[in-house]
Every structure is written in structure tokens, then in C-alpha cells.
Amino acid sequence: TSRIPEKWVKTTCGYCSVGCGMLLGVKDNKAVAVRGNPDHPVNRGKLCPKGLSEHHILESPGRAKQPLLRKNGVLTPVSWDEALDTMVERLRDIQSRYGNESLGVVGTGQLLTEEFYTLGKLVQLGFRTRNHDGNTTLCMASAVSGYKLSFGSDGPPGSYADMEQADLILLIGANIADNHPILCHRVDRSPGTKPRKLIVVDPRVTKTAMMADLHLAIKPRGDIALINGIAHILIREGLIDRDYIALHTNGFEEFAAYVATFTPAHVASITGLTEAQITETALLYGRAKAAFIGWTMGVNHSTQGAVTVTAINNLALITGNIGRTGAAPFSITGQCNAMGTRESGFTSSLPGYRKFDNPQDREDLAHIWNIPVDRIPTARGLAYPDIIEAAVQGRVKALWFIATNPAVSFPNYKLVEQALQSVEFLVVQDGFHPTPTSDFAHLVLPAAIWGEKEGTYTNSERRVSKANPAVRPPGEARPDFDIFLDLAEKLGVRQELYPNWHTPHDAYQEWQRVSAGRMCDYSKFSWQQIDEANGIQWGGESLYRDGIFPTPDGRAKLHLVPCDPFIEQPDAEYDFILNTGRTVEHWHTRTKTAEVELLNDMVPNAWLEINPYDATRLELKPHDRVTVHSRRGAVADLELRITGIVAPGQVFMPFHFAETNSNIVTLGSFDPISREPNFKQCAVRIERT
Ligand code: SF4
Structure with a gap:
């Protein structure tokens, strides 16, 4: 039939962070089919319903196809030249009147690493505003912060393979059956697989909870008390690794004293669980030869998200369940490239997990980029929520959103609506229009999407995979990378920031130099090698195998984590x-x-x-x-x-x-x-x- 592909293009799914390898079938420059890549180590040929139907998004009627500029209140088609000239002119004018930091930019974990890296330089060094963040702050920032607090650096320590090798899998606030469906196969405990237990901590009886040996239907925000209570029992029962604690951690004595108050009875009163459930969970965790803890938004989406992550890390550290096969505290990421953007980004950290406040880190980058070191900021600017708040307060006067839709995804809609309405200039760059956010825009830039552009995604387990173009973008839509380079040209910074760059591969090669010798070291593999290998993990299957952490003394830190009640408790009116x-x-x-x-x-x-x-x-x-x-x-x-x-x-x-x-x-x-x-x-x- 007419839908039989002429060729299959190897690529990586552009939805979630599981990072499934797929083959995109093409006929007459149209994507007509998708199938799982049987040779890909992540999904072994399987795809979920979103992946299996992903080709349908490429030609959907909702695609943005031409630049639109608001004229007399109406979004009106314009040329790319007029769109980008206007954007640079308007942003420059606003910055000249209110200062460089009157511009806020929010990118996305949907961008390719090469694009996000290019964007970071453009925003921070070209437009010279520090107010640059990713929409990943709405999903993964707590995991990033928690890892940094415990281990001295971001970077999920484990791999998907650990889930198959663990004796115990403890999932906290992670409904992977719905949200990471292909990863869910790793908890398969049918005959022939390694015998292991699954415990799911979730207030709802989710599909994942239904698969569990033990479901802990915890009261909302009971997680910290439960985790501290597990630590209490582990210490009381001697189910801890004293050698690991002595060699590789700081703060154990204070930690042990702190969790001593989290008795099973006390924890039961906070969590709504029974003492028997709490004790059974602790004993299963403590007696496992290799125990894996995975979590997602149930932990991260909290005013205590970052410290909850440190509480999870505490459990792994006191039992030595880190840095070896089957054992890890593992944040399951959200978007297809949340990892690549947090590694390469110029947002909450400098590229390559460097720190703004580290002079040597800034020197390193200034040297590679051949710019004066004082061009690199010494502190991060506003995070995403603070950019929105600054827009409401009139401190941020222009906003640029790239492949994200805050009018639906940001909490407390009235606030974000006010921000979108109150700025002098709003740019929305997206593959789709209209969206609830682009409806507010002064300028809409139509972008190419997955399947139309080239670069890399890094999944939850640090596996870097290639995304390859299979078809041309519709209408006048262009890859984000090309849009960024054209903006740099119009800003007059292209030759300085991107000397002789023409393709995303040029960005990748510079990113390899920037990441060389860092924990997230991409210098070890080329695009071709990644493609041929169906993805390569930086750091191998487990980080911290030697028990040395990237902290000043090489030790991880045990944190004392209080369990605060959540802010808005039910009452008589809102019950x-x-x-x-x-x-x-x-x-x-x-x-x-x-x-x-x-x-x-x-x-x-x-x-x-x-x-x-x-x-x-x-x-x-x-x-x-x-x-x-x-x-x-x-x-x-x-x-x-x-x-x-x-x-x-x-x-x-x-x-x-x-x-x-x-x-x-x-x-x-x-x-x-x-x-x-x-x-x-x-x-x-x-x-x-
Ligand atoms: Fe894509 Fe995630 Fe589904 Fe895999 S599990 S096919 S990466 S959406």
C-alpha cells in the first residue's frame, strides 16, 4: 500500500526520558510508520502507545508553519527576516531601557543537547541576561538539588539494568506503568526473571501499585517520615554498612541521633501506614543484597522535594546501596532530554556540571570559549518560577518561551496569565500553534520538532542517543538550532560565540571539549559511535563505584530532613x-x-x-x-x-x-x-x- 515505508530512519523517541530506540518509516518525505528498534538496549524493540503513534505528530494540522508577528492586535504572517529582526530589535530596546535582566528565557527538556547548549551561550553571553532556565524546573530540579546536596554533583548514580539485578525495588511517588511504560518492563517478575520484591509508595492505588508485593498507600507528604523511619529501623536492627559509612560519608552520628525519634509508632501516626508495614519495608530494604530506590514526581513536586531526595540518598548511603550493580538511588527523569539539558545547560549550573561560584570553572569555560572570564556570570539568575513572578512584578519585561506551554503547565494559572499579559514582548518558539501560551504571544517562531532535526538526547540512565531527521519540517518551520544561529548573527555575536558553526554537529564538537574530563564526559564518543552503539552511557552503568564523591573531601553527606506538613491543609471550606x-x-x-x-x-x-x-x-x-x-x-x-x-x-x-x-x-x-x-x-x- 501507499503507506509502506521506502526507508527506515534510526532515531530515539522524543517524548519521555526512558529513551526508547525506534525506527521511523518514511515514504515520499512523509513519516508513515514507527517501530521499536529491536537492537536498542533500552526498549529491546518495544514502544508504548505514544511512541508507536509518534509519526502522526509530524504532519498534524496543529503544526506552526510560519513566523507570526502581532500587528494591530492580530498575529500576522511575516518573513523569518522580519520576525528575527523584530525580535532582536524589541529585546534590545527593552534591555536598553530596563537593563539586561529585564529579559527572561525558558527553554525545555524537549530540545536536543546541541540546541540547549547553543541557546545557553546565546542567552547568557549574547543577550547577556542570567534569567535563563528550563521547564525541567517544573519536574526534575528537586532531584538535581538533592543529588548535589548529598553527593556534590548531579547525575543519577544507577541504570535501568539495576532494576533487573536488584533484590528489592522501592518506588516512591513513581507510577512508571503510566509514565515510563517501557521502563516498567524492568520490574517484570514473571518466571525466569531474577526473584525480587517490589514495594510501591504512593497515596493512590496506581497501575504500578497494583504490581507491587507491598503497596504503601501513604498519606500525602508522608514520604519523609517513612524514609526517616526506615533509617531508624535499619540502624536499630544493625542492617547498615558501617564500613561504607565510615569510609565514604559525613554526619552519621548526628543522623543516627536525629532519626532515633522516627520510631515506627511515630511514623505510623504521620503516614497512616501500620507499624508492621513500615517495619517490613525497612527489613526488606536492609536485608536485600542490592536495593534500588526509584522516584519521580511524587517526590520532586513538593516544597520539600530537594530534601526528600537527600533523605532517599541517606538510605542508600547508610546501607552501601550505591555504586554497585542493582543498588542505586535513582531519579527517573521526565522529558526525553531533561538529562542532556541539565548537563549542557547554562541555567542552574554552568555547562558540564560546573558551578557559577567556582573561579576555576569559569576560567575553564572562558578559555574554551575564548572570551574574557568576566563575561561569565558568578551566580545563576532567576529560576523559572522567579522569572514568572518578576514578570508579574514588572521587573522582567520580555519573555521568550521555547517548546514549552506554561499557560497549562505552570501552577496557579492566574499568576502565569498575568505574567504573559503584562510583558512588553512575548516570544513563543514552538512546533505547534495555536497553543494556550502562543495565543498570548507578540511573536510566534515556528520550530522543527523530533523527526525533523538532528542531535542527541540523554535519557534517565545517562545514555546518550542520537535523534535523526527523517523528514523536512512543514512550511517555513526551522530547527531551533538554525533559529538560534540566525539570532546570534542579527545580534552580532555569531562569529564570537559560534566561530565557523553551521550544523548541530559543530555544537556537539564544542560540547565534547566543554565536557571533557567532567563527570558527564561526552568527549569519549562521537555522534557516529553513539548511533552505531544505539546509545552510550556516560559514566558507565554505575557512578561512584569507588565510593569517592565529587565533594571537597570525597565523602557524601548525610542530611537531617524534617517532615513539615504541606502548606495548604484541608479545612472546613476546602476539605x-x-x-x-x-x-x-x-x-x-x-x-x-x-x-x-x-x-x-x-x-x-x-x-x-x-x-x-x-x-x-x-x-x-x-x-x-x-x-x-x-x-x-x-x-x-x-x-x-x-x-x-x-x-x-x-x-x-x-x-x-x-x-x-x-x-x-x-x-x-x-x-x-x-x-x-x-x-x-x-x-x-x-x-x-
Ligand atoms: Fe517513548 Fe517513553 Fe514510550 Fe519509550 S516509554 S516509547 S521513550 S514515550
Whole structure:
């Protein structure tokens, strides 16, 4: 038939951080099919529903196809030259009137590493604003901060293979069956696989929880007490590795004294678990020869996200469950290139996990870039939430969003709406238009997407894989890399910042020099080698095999982590705790998956889950249409699902849907260390619509 591909292009999935290898079938410059790459070590030929239908996004009607400039209030097609000339002129004018830091830029973990690296230089050294961050602050910043606090550096210490080799897998706030479906195969415990236990800590009975040997239906924000309580039992029972602690950690005596108060009875009173469940979990963890802890947004999306990560790291450190096969504290990342962007970014760190406040790190970069060292900032600028707040307060006057959709993804919609409306100039660069964010834009730049451009993604386990172009972008859409270089040209910094660069490969080669000798060392492998090997992990399967950490004395730090109640507790008026999350069918704010008929038909709308006890109390019936109210707004017309998946007093809704935007009701509170939002808990009231 006409849909039989003429060729198959090897590439990597552009959705999530699992990083599945795939083959994209092409006929007549159209992507007509996708199949899993059977030789790829991550997915071994399998793909989830999003990956299997990914080719449909390339020609979807929602693609942005031409630059649009707002003229007399209307977004009007213009040439690329006019678009980029206007952008540079407007941003320069605003910066000349209000200072360089009146510009805020937010990129994304959807960009290729080569693009994000190029963007960082353009923003920080070209536009000379430090206010540059990634949308990864909405998902992974707490893991980054927690790793830095415990180990002295970012970098997930383990690998997917550890999940198959562990005796115990402890998943905390990680519904991988929906959110990392292909990774979920690694917890397969069918006959023939290594016998091992799975414990899932989650307030909901998620699909992943249903797979567990032990599901701990913990009260929201009970995780820190549970983790401290496990540490208490491990120490009490002598299930710790005293040699590892003595050789490789600091702070054990204070830590042991601190967790002594987290008795099973005390932890049970905070978490809603039984003492027997807490003890069984600790004993299974402590007696495992190799224990693996994985986590995602249930941990990160919290005002205590960063310190919760350090609490998890504590468990691994006191039992020596790090730096060896099957044993790791492992943050499962969100976006396809969240890792590559946090390694190469010029956002919360300097490229190559360098630090702004380290003179030698700045000298190194100035030398490679052949610029005066004082061009490199000595401190990071505003993080994403602080850029939004500064825009609301009038300190940031221009915003540039790249492949991200804050009008749906940012907490407390009213705040972000105010920011988008109040800036003098808003640029939205995206593969799709209109989106709820691009509707506010003064300038829309149409970008190429996955399948149309070349570079690398790095997945959760630090595996660098190649993404290859298979088709041309639609209309006048262009790769983000080309847009950045053209902007540099118009700014007059192209030759200085990107000497003789023409393709993303030029960016990769400089990135190899920048990362050489660093923990995330890309100098060891070329694009060709990555492609041929179906991805290469920097750092090998486990980091810290020698027990030496990148801290001044080479030791990891044990942290004392208090368990604070979450900020907005339910009360008489708002009597439920709202939890938000994802579905296997959709991706983030559905700019892509809403364009895929198959996925959209499977899950066309959001819903609200409520426990039967509460439904009876409120006289609600299955399929009633309900409204969720919080102190910030209301989301109407949600289909009610009455289910024991959620506990009494709690409700759940998926966050993907602009039409029923959960972020109208969520709380705009952020982790003071990582700046990650507290998406997971806020107080709401439920009424029939
Ligand atoms: Fe793509 Fe993630 Fe699905 Fe793999 S699991 S096919 S990387 S969306």
C-alpha cells in the first residue's frame, strides 16, 4: 500500500526520558510508520502507545508553519527576516531601557543537547541576561538539588539494568506503568526473571501499585517520615554498612541521633501506614543484597522535594546501596532530554556540571570559549518560577518561551496569565500553534520538532542517543538550532560565540571539549559511535563505584530532613487534598498527543477520582459532572469516577488538559532550594457542576 515505508530512519523517541530506540518509516518525505528498534538496549524493540503513534505528530494540522508577528492586535504572517529582526530589535530596546535582566528565557527538556547548549551561550553571553532556565524546573530540579546536596554533583548514580539485578525495588511517588511504560518492563517478575520484591509508595492505588508485593498507600507528604523511619529501623536492627559509612560519608552520628525519634509508632501516626508495614519495608530494604530506590514526581513536586531526595540518598548511603550493580538511588527523569539539558545547560549550573561560584570553572569555560572570564556570570539568575513572578512584578519585561506551554503547565494559572499579559514582548518558539501560551504571544517562531532535526538526547540512565531527521519540517518551520544561529548573527555575536558553526554537529564538537574530563564526559564518543552503539552511557552503568564523591573531601553527606506538613491543609471550606498526575496516553499539555487521533480517542477528557465513602457523603453518582474549587479558581465539568484508587479525603485529576486545566486550582508554592512547584497537594472543594 501507499503507506509502506521506502526507508527506515534510526532515531530515539522524543517524548519521555526512558529513551526508547525506534525506527521511523518514511515514504515520499512523509513519516508513515514507527517501530521499536529491536537492537536498542533500552526498549529491546518495544514502544508504548505514544511512541508507536509518534509519526502522526509530524504532519498534524496543529503544526506552526510560519513566523507570526502581532500587528494591530492580530498575529500576522511575516518573513523569518522580519520576525528575527523584530525580535532582536524589541529585546534590545527593552534591555536598553530596563537593563539586561529585564529579559527572561525558558527553554525545555524537549530540545536536543546541541540546541540547549547553543541557546545557553546565546542567552547568557549574547543577550547577556542570567534569567535563563528550563521547564525541567517544573519536574526534575528537586532531584538535581538533592543529588548535589548529598553527593556534590548531579547525575543519577544507577541504570535501568539495576532494576533487573536488584533484590528489592522501592518506588516512591513513581507510577512508571503510566509514565515510563517501557521502563516498567524492568520490574517484570514473571518466571525466569531474577526473584525480587517490589514495594510501591504512593497515596493512590496506581497501575504500578497494583504490581507491587507491598503497596504503601501513604498519606500525602508522608514520604519523609517513612524514609526517616526506615533509617531508624535499619540502624536499630544493625542492617547498615558501617564500613561504607565510615569510609565514604559525613554526619552519621548526628543522623543516627536525629532519626532515633522516627520510631515506627511515630511514623505510623504521620503516614497512616501500620507499624508492621513500615517495619517490613525497612527489613526488606536492609536485608536485600542490592536495593534500588526509584522516584519521580511524587517526590520532586513538593516544597520539600530537594530534601526528600537527600533523605532517599541517606538510605542508600547508610546501607552501601550505591555504586554497585542493582543498588542505586535513582531519579527517573521526565522529558526525553531533561538529562542532556541539565548537563549542557547554562541555567542552574554552568555547562558540564560546573558551578557559577567556582573561579576555576569559569576560567575553564572562558578559555574554551575564548572570551574574557568576566563575561561569565558568578551566580545563576532567576529560576523559572522567579522569572514568572518578576514578570508579574514588572521587573522582567520580555519573555521568550521555547517548546514549552506554561499557560497549562505552570501552577496557579492566574499568576502565569498575568505574567504573559503584562510583558512588553512575548516570544513563543514552538512546533505547534495555536497553543494556550502562543495565543498570548507578540511573536510566534515556528520550530522543527523530533523527526525533523538532528542531535542527541540523554535519557534517565545517562545514555546518550542520537535523534535523526527523517523528514523536512512543514512550511517555513526551522530547527531551533538554525533559529538560534540566525539570532546570534542579527545580534552580532555569531562569529564570537559560534566561530565557523553551521550544523548541530559543530555544537556537539564544542560540547565534547566543554565536557571533557567532567563527570558527564561526552568527549569519549562521537555522534557516529553513539548511533552505531544505539546509545552510550556516560559514566558507565554505575557512578561512584569507588565510593569517592565529587565533594571537597570525597565523602557524601548525610542530611537531617524534617517532615513539615504541606502548606495548604484541608479545612472546613476546602476539605479534600487534590493530587495531580499523568496518563499513559498523553504527554504533558497535549500540544503533541492531542494531535494524534488514536491517543485522543482513548483519553479525550480529564476526570476526577473520588473515594466511594466521600461520594456517598456528598451524594454524588458515577459520571456526575463536578467542579473542583480551590482558593485560586475552579475547574468545571469534570467527569466523576468513584473509585477506591484514591483514599477518602483525597481526589485526583490528570494535568494534561487545557480545557480543564488543573493548574487553575494548584498552589503556586515552590521548593526553596530547587524552586520546583508543589503540584501534588492543595486543598479543594468538590461540587456538582
Ligand atoms: Fe517513548 Fe517513553 Fe514510550 Fe519509550 S516509554 S516509547 S521513550 S514515550
